[in-house]
Amino acid sequence: MSKEKLIDVKNLATYFHTEEGTVKAVDGVSFEIYPGETLGVVGESGCGKSVTSLSIMRLIESPPGKIERGEIIFNNKDLTKSTQKDMRKIRGNDISMIFQEPMTSLNPVYTVGDQIMEAILIHKDVNKKQARQEAIDMLTKVGIPLPEQRVDEYPHQLSGGMRQRVMIAMALSCDPQLLIADEPTTALDVTIQAQILELMNGLKDQFGMAIMMITHDLGVIAEVSDRVAVMYAGKIVEYTDVETLYANPKHPYTWGLMHSIPHIEKDVDRLQAIPGSVPNPLDFPQGCKYNTRCPFATDKCREIEPEIEEIEEGHQVACWHVDKLEEAKAKEKKKKEKK
Amino acid sequence: MEWQEVLLKLIKNKISLFGIGIIIFFVIISISAPWLAPPADPDDPYMIPRAGWSIQPKPPSEDHIFGTSEGQYDIFYGIIWGARTAFRVGLIVVGISTLIGILIGTIAGFYGGVIDEILMRITDVFLSMPFLVAAIVLTTILGKGLDNVMIALVTFGWMGTARLMRSQVLEIKAEEFIQAAEALGANDIRIIMKHVILNTIFPVVINASMRMGSIVITASSLSFLGVGAPTGYADWGQMISFSRNWILGSQGNALQFWYTVLIPGLAITFFCLSWNLVGDAFRDILDPKLQN
Amino acid sequence: MTEERLLEIKNLKKYFPVKAGVFRRTVAHVKAVDDISFHINKGETLGLVGESGCGKSTAGRTILRLLEATEGEITFEGQNLLELDKRELREMRKEMQIIFQDPYASLNPRMTVADIVGEPIDIHGLAANKKERNERVTEILDTVGLGTEYMKRYPHEFSGGQRQRIGVARALAVDPSLIIADEPVSALDVSIQAQVINLMQDLQKDFSLTYLFIAHDLSVVKHISDRVAVMYLGKLVEVADKQKLFDDPKHPYTQSLLSAIPVADPTYKSDRIILEGDVPSPVNPPSGCRFHPRCPYAMEICSEVEPEYKDYGEGHYAACHLLEQE
Ligand SMILES: Nc1ncnc2c1ncn2[C@@H]1O[C@H](COP(=O)(O)OP(=O)(O)OP(=O)(O)O)[C@@H](O)[C@H]1O
Numbered sequence: 009m010s011k012e013k014l015i016d017v018k019n020l021a022t023y024f025h026t027e028e029g030t031v032k033a034v035d036g037v038s039f040e041i042y043p044g045e046t047l048g049v050v051g052e053s054g055c056g057k058s059v060t061s062l063s064i065m066r067l068i069e070s071p072p073g074k075i076e077r078g079e080i081i082f083n084n085k086d087l088t089k090s091t092q093k094d095m096r097k098i099r100g101n102d103i104s105m106i107f108q109e110p111m112t113s114l115n116p117v118y119t120v121g122d123q124i125m126e127a128i129l130i131h132k133d134v135n136k137k138q139a140r141q142e143a144i145d146m147l148t149k150v151g152i153p154l155p156e157q158r159v160d161e162y163p164h165q166l167s168g169g170m171r172q173r174v175m176i177a178m179a180l181s182c183d184p185q186l187l188i189a190d191e192p193t194t195a196l197d198v199t200i201q202a203q204i205l206e207l208m209n210g211l212k213d214q215f216g217m218a219i220m221m222i223t224h225d226l227g228v229i230a231e232v233s234d235r236v237a238v239m240y241a242g243k244i245v246e247y248t249d250v251e252t253l254y255a256n257p258k259h260p261y262t263w264g265l266m267h268s269i270p271h272i273e274k275d276v277d278r279l280q281a282i283p284g285s286v287p288n289p290l291d292f293p294q295g296c297k298y299n300t301r302c303p304f305a306t307d308k309c310r311e312i313e314p315e316i317e318e319i320e321e322g323h324q325v326a327c328w329h330v331d332k333l334e335e336a337k338a339k340e341k342k343k344k345e346k347k
Numbered sequence: 348m349e350w351q352e353v354l355l356k357l358i359k360n361k362i363s364l365f366g367i368g369i370i371i372f373f374v375i376i377s378i379s380a381p382w383l384a385p386p387a388d389p390d391d392p393y394m395i396p397r398a399g400w401s402i403q404p405k406p407p408s409e410d411h412i413f414g415t416s417e418g419q420y421d422i423f424y425g426i427i428w429g430a431r432t433a434f435r436v437g438l439i440v441v442g443i444s445t446l447i448g449i450l451i452g453t454i455a456g457f458y459g460g461v462i463d464e465i466l467m468r469i470t471d472v473f474l475s476m477p478f479l480v481a482a483i484v485l486t487t488i489l490g491k492g493l494d495n496v497m498i499a500l501v502t503f504g505w506m507g508t509a510r511l512m513r514s515q516v517l518e519i520k521a522e523e524f525i526q527a528a529e530a531l532g533a534n535d536i537r538i539i540m541k542h543v544i545l546n547t548i549f550p551v552v553i554n555a556s557m558r559m560g561s562i563v564i565t566a567s568s569l570s571f572l573g574v575g576a577p578t579g580y581a582d583w584g585q586m587i588s589f590s591r592n593w594i595l596g597s598q599g600n601a602l603q604f605w606y607t608v609l610i611p612g613l614a615i616t617f618f619c620l621s622w623n624l625v626g627d628a629f630r631d632i633l634d635p636k637l638q639n
Numbered sequence: 640m641t642e643e644r645l646l647e648i649k650n651l652k653k654y655f656p657v658k659a660g661v662f663r664r665t666v667a668h669v670k671a672v673d674d675i676s677f678h679i680n681k682g683e684t685l686g687l688v689g690e691s692g693c694g695k696s697t698a699g700r701t702i703l704r705l706l707e708a709t710e711g712e713i714t715f716e717g718q719n720l721l722e723l724d725k726r727e728l729r730e731m732r733k734e735m736q737i738i739f740q741d742p743y744a745s746l747n748p749r750m751t752v753a754d755i756v757g758e759p760i761d762i763h764g765l766a767a768n769k770k771e772r773n774e775r776v777t778e779i780l781d782t783v784g785l786g787t788e789y790m791k792r793y794p795h796e797f798s799g800g801q802r803q804r805i806g807v808a809r810a811l812a813v814d815p816s817l818i819i820a821d822e823p824v825s826a827l828d829v830s831i832q833a834q835v836i837n838l839m840q841d842l843q844k845d846f847s848l849t850y851l852f853i854a855h856d857l858s859v860v861k862h863i864s865d866r867v868a869v870m871y872l873g874k875l876v877e878v879a880d881k882q883k884l885f886d887d888p889k890h891p892y893t894q895s896l897l898s899a900i901p902v903a904d905p906t907y908k909s910d911r912i913i914l915e916g917d918v919p920s921p922v923n924p925p926s927g928c929r930f931h932p933r934c935p936y937a938m939e940i941c942s943e944v945e946p947e948y949k950d951y952g953e954g955h956y957a958a959c960h961l962l963e964q965e
């Protein structure tokens with residue numbers, strides 16, 4: 009792709025200095041998002057997905073958190089060096105964010121309309137009446153029935169799915185270039201999730217914005233992303249376009265994850281579980297952080313941490329033994345053919 | 348958290364260590380009272396010996412290192428044996444009233460419905476009476492004496508614990524591990540003892556620790572008001588009541604009788620403070636755990 | 640498999656009163672479970688799916704009598720559970736166990752693992768002495784893949800997956816025949832879910848357990864179940880053999896539910912049926928067929944007459960007017 013990058017994150021590291029020690033929540037991640045595309049970020053709880061997105065928004069609580077190093081280039085500006093005043097202009101205007109739990113991110117004492125209008129009034133040169141009209145338009149766009157009536161209701165009067173729609177309306181009210189969605193459907197039911205995902209896909213085309221979609225659901229990622237970054241223990245371990253990732257995962261963790269979940273479209277007798285559990289962030293293993301659970305781990309893995317590198321065009325992997333996984337895949341294929 | 352862990356943290360915390368230090372100091376005093384201040388009559392050690400019949404207090408001297416109070420009661424003796432009285436009143440009143448509170452609060456919270464309704468209305472009735480007045484009235488009816496003071500304090504001192512316990516139990520009752528125990532076939536008594544009380548007791552312990560101090564003050568006030576211990580009984584409140592007429596000295600020498608007020612006053616203050624410090628530290632240690 | 644019924648539910652209802660006003664008068668009822676009937680055969684896994692608030696947990700808990708049923712019949716091994724008195728019920732609990740969704744809330748934080756797993760043994764007097772009890776606890780912990788070195792630890796020292804194993808161990812300790820698993824993997828990390836699912840499947844084989852497996856994740860339910868029951872707003876809308884239900888869903892709600900699952904394969908294109916609106920409140924459920932305000936096939940009759948829940952052949956139950964007309 010020769011298009012210009014919308015956001016270019018280079019070697020970002022965010023640590024939390026807590027009483028018990030330093031949590032390297034994000035430890036050197038690099039990725040970029042192009043205008044109009046959706047980047048999926050997938051990984052298990054605690055791997056640093058939210059901290060990555062909050063770092064971009066510069067919303068890391070400090071102390072204990074701190075962006076230790078790296079650059080976040082957005083519109084030719086390094087956001088890590090921006091003042092909070094500049095950031096306030098960027099937030100909600102150029103980059104907006106929606107969260108997992110819509111109830112806690114909406115203010116319960118203001119009406120839905122007030123909250124959308126607030127965003128519009130801050131960033132746009134309009135009067136109150138126009139802002140209200142825009143709020144109603146936004147509610148219509150996100151598919152809320154009877155928007156003229158809903159605009160005066162309070163968050164608790166809405167269902168979970170509707171609140172998430174309001175959050176989206178708020179996030180999109182100022183035409184952001186980038187929308188960061190942190191598990192926007194995790195708290196919702198499948199049928200409502202389907203509604204929201206469809207809505208987001210539709211709005212993306214309509215508004216032409218880029219989306220950074222954070223989730224732990226491999227199904228959701230497959231459905232909405234153009235490219236995907238797989239995170240494990242504060243690092244990106246695999247980074248490529250969505251088709252390649254699902255057809256040909258090259259990192260043992262990605263591969264393990266795909267085999268450990270049941271797939272609705274194909275039946276297996278037994279899932280292949282990944283042994284052990286996610287390592288404690290205060291006590292990460294030396295070398296590759298996946299070595300405690302990886303079937304291919306060698307002494308090298310236990311000593312030196314692999315850097316992420318491009319092993320095929322547009323396919324980055326952080327693993328010493330990509331070949332071993334290929335062997336395992338070949339063996340598995342043979343076994344299947346025998347059957 | 349385990350008890351050992353809590354204790355360890357209590358000792359590591361400077362403030363609570365200070366509080367624990369004072370408590371231990373008072374405990375040592377109470378235990379070694381017969382040696383520190385040998386009683387004249389071993390059968391009745393709580394009666395403070397008198398060094399004469401003169402009304403006016405006498406300042407510290409070699410025989411009476413803290414001086415003597417109105418009526419020539421030895422202040423040193425009163426302080427030493429008074430520590431025992433303080434512990435006795437505190438532990439018994441707080442102990443019994445806390446037990447009653449736990450019992451009522453647990454039953455009300457656990458069973459709910461009509462039982463809860465009845466128990467809580469009774470609690471409300473007791474709460475609606477002003478504590479000190481009610482205690483005075485009851486002690487007056489029962490007659491003067493430390494035992495009656497304690498009965499009065501217990502009678503009007505359990506409601507806070509009961510309410511605290513009830514709200515705690517209501518919270519814990521909704522937890523899934525209670526349902527899990529029920530699903531295993533555990534009976535009510537087992538569920539209450541093993542699951543409910545174990546998880547609700549810490550705030551009550553904190554509360555009890557805080558009340559240790561305040562109960563001793565209340566008992567002292569009753570003594571001060573003259574409905575407490577009999578005259579001459581080793582009780583800090585009474586010691587202060589002896590100083591009632593001597594708070595101000597003669598003209599030009601206002602602080603003449605400082606020892607009559609200051610010494611028993613300090614004893615009560617430190618006793619009370621120590622329990623509060625420990626209670627505070629207790630809460631700080633447990634609170635983050637209670638939240639998550 | 641010989642199809643012997645272990646559990647049979649008939650017309651089970653569970654209403655929660657809604658109280659309001661100063662006098663806390665009952666003004667309405669949450670019809671959390673409203674007249675459901677189904678059975679579970681010995682040794683099988685029945686998956687129970689449905690959206691949040693449709694009454695899955697309530698159904699599970701009412702069957703175990705952790706909640707008192709409003710109406711209905713629960714027959715377990717030929718005995719009507721609703722007729723048992725408190726003592727008989729406690730005895731009966733040996734046979735039926737529950738595993739909870741939240742591995743944090745369902746373990747007493749102040750008890751050691753040995754005590755948590757040992758509690759059912761104490762309650763039912765399953766061990767003659769302390770030594771035997773400890774042996775039994777060790778054995779059970781070993782079965783669920785936890786070593787003895789963990790016995791003296793407290794729940795907060797474990798990861799989510801390990802805690803869920805402790806929950807499973809506790810349920811196993813009484814050697815039950817039926818286990819109701821209420822979303823046992825929903826709270827776990829993706830990579831850990833498979834561990835617990837595999838464990839449950841192994842245990843089912845080894846101890847010939849019967850499961851009622853409650854979940855909202857249809858892929859998981861499809862993987863583990865023999866038959867699947869779909870619930871909507873307090874009612875069962877469809878029950879069938881797993882393969883039949885997933886290949887040929889009869890009820891419009893099941894159809895849209897299945898189509899809404901995101902598939903972990905970017906090349907897979909599904910014809911998604913996007914439902915309109917939200918799940919209505921169970922306090923005032925829609926008249927007639929409860930699904931009619933969202934159903935893409937709703938007809939006039941649907942808002943008036945409740946469709947009958949019946950067998951459309953080979954144990955494929957459903958409740959929809961469309962099917963009746965066919
Ligand atoms: N304020 C904080 N103080 C200390 N540590 C923190 C703080 N916020 C996050 N962390 C730590 O940073 C790590 C990454 O957290 P993050 O919230 O990014 O995870 P996540 O991938 O979003 O997980 P989830 O899927 O659970 O949302 C975790 O180990 C977390 O404990």
Ligand SMILES: Nc1ncnc2c1ncn2[C@@H]1O[C@H](COP(=O)(O)OP(=O)(O)OP(=O)(O)O)[C@@H](O)[C@H]1O
Nearest residue numbers: 655669671690691692693694695696697698855921
């Ligand atoms: N104790 C209770 N009192 C009143 N209403 C209740 C009670 N428990 C559950 N309900 C209501 O009953 C309905 C069904 O709840 P239930 O927990 O069974 O749903 P569920 O299908 O398990 O949902 P989830 O997937 O969210 O666990 C809900 O509307 C809920 O609000």
Ligand code: SF4
Nearest residue numbers: 296299302309327328
């Ligand atoms: S580097 Fe080694 S341990 Fe890490 S994923 Fe690759 S093979 Fe496994």
Ligand code: SF4
Nearest residue numbers: 928931934941959960
């Ligand atoms: S009965 Fe009518 S509304 Fe209900 S599912 Fe069938 S067609 Fe739809």
Ligand SMILES: [Mg+2]
Nearest residue numbers: 057058059190
């Ligand atoms: Mg997160």
Ligand SMILES: [Mg+2]
Nearest residue numbers: 695696697821
């Ligand atoms: Mg539930």
